[in-house]
Amino acid sequence: MAVSEAMRMLEAPLPILSFLFGVLSVLTPCVLPVIPVIGSYAARTGRFVPLALVSGFSISFVAMGILASAFGQILQPLGDLLRYGAGGIMILMGVYILIEEYLPPEVLSGLSLSRVLGGLSSKVGAEINGIGGGVLLGVTLGIVWIPCIGPILGSILAMVAVEAKLLYGSFLLILYSAGMAIPFLIIAYGSNLAVKRVKALSSHLPLISRLSGVILIAAGIYFGMMG
Template sequence: MDLGGVTPVAAFAAGMISIFSPCVLPLLPAIFAYSTSKGPLRPVAIVLGLSISFTIMGVITSAFGSFFQQYLLYLSAFAGLVIILFGFTLIFDLATFNRFATLTGTDVKEKGLLGGLLLGMSLGIIWIPCIGPILASILALVAVEGDIAYGAFLLFIYSMGLGIPMLVIAYSANISSSVLSNIARYDMYVKKGAGVVLILVGLWMLYSNVFVRL
């Protein structure tokens, strides 16, 4: 690992930031109200399914990066530019596909834990446009590392940063949709702060992995 890498703490924090998205946070009470009626452990199964989706993404991205490790200089440059781009996307709110991420996937027919698992896996895909900038930035860093096991681990940690607050919301009777909608109003400040961090990370990657080696 070099200074251009991503740490488990950063991955967990990124997951927690992702949950503040206005097309994720306000929907959680409705999703879990439906889910808990199907079984008390169904929210746990949803988070597990979500973790499986993100972990698979980490494996695939790391495998891609591992295959192209001989072109690490170019891969690092591309990843740095991608991260900077997503940083500006967050700062200037350029994500135009969030409306596609408002699907809840509550039409999954399977009941119980299996249904929750399938719902969680589908949410991991459905919410990609909404949490895309942060998720894609982590995936770009994982690709540069090229370590499949570590990539899977980091994306699992990311999913825990997203999933643990989801479980708190699922099992809290005092958190309503209106409360979460009010919290989501501060998403703009969270996103802009995250955007600044991503731009700095991208610039550091370009400096430490590209310009220093030229």
């Protein structure tokens, strides 16, 4: 029974979406620009500090997944209505990403906050040393980045809430964290060439953002139709 459950977890499209959502979260305007700063500092501080840092933000995301699963268990009697609602949330988040650049400044006040927090996170990184400090900074980043990665993170948490299984929810958030961690570690342990490529990629962020919106909408439609 345990083996069949594990196979179901791996074969479903949700693990793939979770990992993809993690990668897309890295490619957001207030996350990607600060990664070279934080990553290079972490690597200089200690050989294993970048690993400690990604472990820290993974802890934050998995904790959110556990809370979402617990919340989903409470709402599980709603059945298909909960699934349709989660699909609707994903579609709305995708639409928001697509129209974000056309919204008036007062609606986007949270974006300036996310930039401030992103700058703050890089300063915090300059004051924390060691593996324990790396974990602490990672946990902090997991919270600090919420205003920026909210649409994507909110979508995966909606999926987790519908599944309403603590183990499976944790598994999906681990994959989401891996999607963020792998690019981060490549940059942290990479050469100056990797940093230059990040800077070059930054010029394509608007296109990547629109692609993220389309993926969220498609995932929301698919998720809402799942039986």
